[in-house]
Amino acid sequence: MFKYLTKSEIPPVTGGSSNAMVFKLCRSFRTPLVCFLSGFCLFLFTRLGQPNSGPLPAAKRFHPRGQVTDVEDLEVLDYHGDKEQDIQDFLKANEDPFWVKREECAPYPLFENINFRHPHFQETRGGNLTYYIYGAYYDRRPRIPEIVVLAMISTVTGPYPTTYCQMWFEGESQAEISELHDTKLGWYREWGNREYLAYPTLLTFQVNSRRIPQLVAIVFDDRCNVAQNAVKVVQPPTSQDEERMRSDGKLRTGICVKYLSFPDEDISPRIVEWMEMMKILGAVRVTAYDIGGLHANTSRTLAKYTNDGYLDYRPYQLLNVRKEDELLGMRLNEVLLYNDCLYRNMYDFDYIAVMDVDEVPMPLGNCTNWPDLLRELVTRDVNCSSRSSYCFNNVYYPKELPADPKIPQDFPMLSHLTRVAKHLDPWLAAKCLHNTGSVTLLHNHFPLAWYDACAPDSVPLELGQLQHYRTVEDKNTLKEPPPQRDDNIRRFSHQLIRNSRKVHRQLGW
Structure with missing residues (x-):
């Protein structure tokens, strides 16, 4: 800090002293210097104190504690290193x-x-x-x-x-x-x-x-x-870490998602609604794989969940995908990633669900989350001491059917309350909750191998269903049998909207 001398402290000036001349010169600039520093501090204070007037540009990300940081600090692609x-x-x-x-x-x-x-x-x-x-x-x-x-x-x-x-x-x-x-x-x-x-x-x-x-x-x-x-x-977690994770006695469920590829479509509203729905249902963490090719806003939304610790977003590049067999090559990569997710997380969770971001394994009846549903399923499963997987029957909530105009349209699941009349046959496009204590090999729809457990079983329709929000392949199901309103998701509407809106504000929407 500068110390300003009093008049009595100023040394005498002799005509031949260069030091004295320098001192007099510095003293003459004291007032302009103080004014300049004061003005500069006032400028910084007003600039930093201005509120955000809209969404941040794509080059910024939000830190979970609220402050904004540059993308270099929170770059998702480098999260796990090379x-x-x-x-x-x-x-x-x-x-x-x-x-x-x-x-x-x-x-x-x-x-x-x-x-x-x-x-x-x-x-x-x-x-x-x-x-x-x-x-x-x-x-x-x-x-x-x-x-x-x-x-x-x-x-x-x-x-x-x-x-x-x-x-x-x-x-x-x-x-x-x-x-x-x-x-x-x-x-x-x-x-x-x-x-x-x-x-x-x-x-x-x-x-x-x-x-x-x-x-x-x-x-x-x-x-x-x-x-x-x-x-x-x-490396598996230490026994102390496992004991800490399971100290509450609740069944822990994780989610595996293959990868997202939406380069031209901003799916941020869908991501936020889906992530918050997964939290409500009891998912502890989501693991997904980043192959690039995402809209900038979608990447920004995923970065928010990554930095919150809820999303483990792992960089990945597809192997042996050729144009002549692109779909087959991508399916092979999917299976690899599902099994990486299983073995990477098998000690952290009691069950793992493999799904896409347009799917919700929905508990029905008195069950409002997966831990309660699993306890009910295990209680009913009197003929099996350990079940490898519990699988949900697929039913479509088609995008072709009109959304409920009373629900905000940035909630694509909550606003689509009409489904086709019939569920798909069991095991056709089903998704499962897999027992990490026994499953050893995963496919996207069912387990391929397990040990010391019974074969997979279907979840009774009165206890749960897989709600699939997408276009349907069979257009006849849009008319016959007549689609029916199934608004069970509205049980969670208040909490889902409240939690999602909080994320929207964090992202500057």
Whole structure:
């Protein structure tokens, strides 16, 4: 801070003193300097105190505590970091101490040996097959714990070469090696088969100890081969974290969404209404995948939920999608992502739902949320001690039918209260709540594999239905049988509108 001298403190000025001349010159500018600083502070105060006059531009995002920050602070695409850089830093940090005493069998992986032709996959060859390795997870549900490696593999029929998993534990240079225990293919050949595509596959390897590996790699034919891949294992929560999560005794449900692709349409109102509806029904968190191609306002809305911690929005680029088989290629990527979501979150939730943002597994009757519905279903399920999945029958709420004019049109679900007369047949376009204690392989409509549990069962229509808000394929259902009003969602209208409007204000709408 400046200290202004009193007249008595001013040193005497001698004609030959340059210091005295400088002092007199500075003193002469004191008043203009004070005026300038005061004016500048007043300018900053008035500028920063102005209220927002409208929505923020796309280059801004909202922080959950209310202050506005630049997009660089909250950039969704970089939320989880780059996989290649992440594994490079990890391997480089361990390279020197581990390679000083290089093992003759299964030496520690070198980053230079890994093939990153794709931002999210490591490519390696086994026999005449190409493996695109995506992730690795520790599964302690079986009697003998397993490492699950999730990959896309260039066969839908097999056979697979002899395969080993090299596992490295913290502070150790010698790998534990386990031969392939099981292969689960997340696709049926009858659904589509092209030689040049890769198919979602789970490779499981048993862990011989109760320790959790930090890093794994798969090799072929010879267990001692130098690895051409290396994947960090998604670590389960600690027992203290799990106890804290479950301290309230409530069933916890998470949601898996494949990806969103709406480059020309702003679906922000739909996203807000759907997210707030999921919260009301009891979803603890939503996991979705960002492949780009979104309207700027939609990205801004998703960033809000990401920064609130409610949305885990993970960057992803599609693999092996060609124009001639675009739909098939995208379906294969979907199955991969559903299973990444399952294994990434299986310790956080009791049940996981796989759905799109135009779907709501709606509890009916006296149940108003998923935990209450699940307790009712388990109570009724007297012939089964553990059920793998509870699946909802699909019924369409068509966009072609007029919306209720009394409901604000930025609530597309709440304003569409008329559905087609008939539900689809059970298991046709159904969506399920999956038991994370038993399900081991997911498809978007039902589980493909489970253990120590009964087969999936349908939710009775008096207890729940899948409300699907979209256009219908069979236009005849818009007239015959006559559509009927089913406004059960209005039970939540007050809370849904109130919560959504709060988000609208945060986003500057």
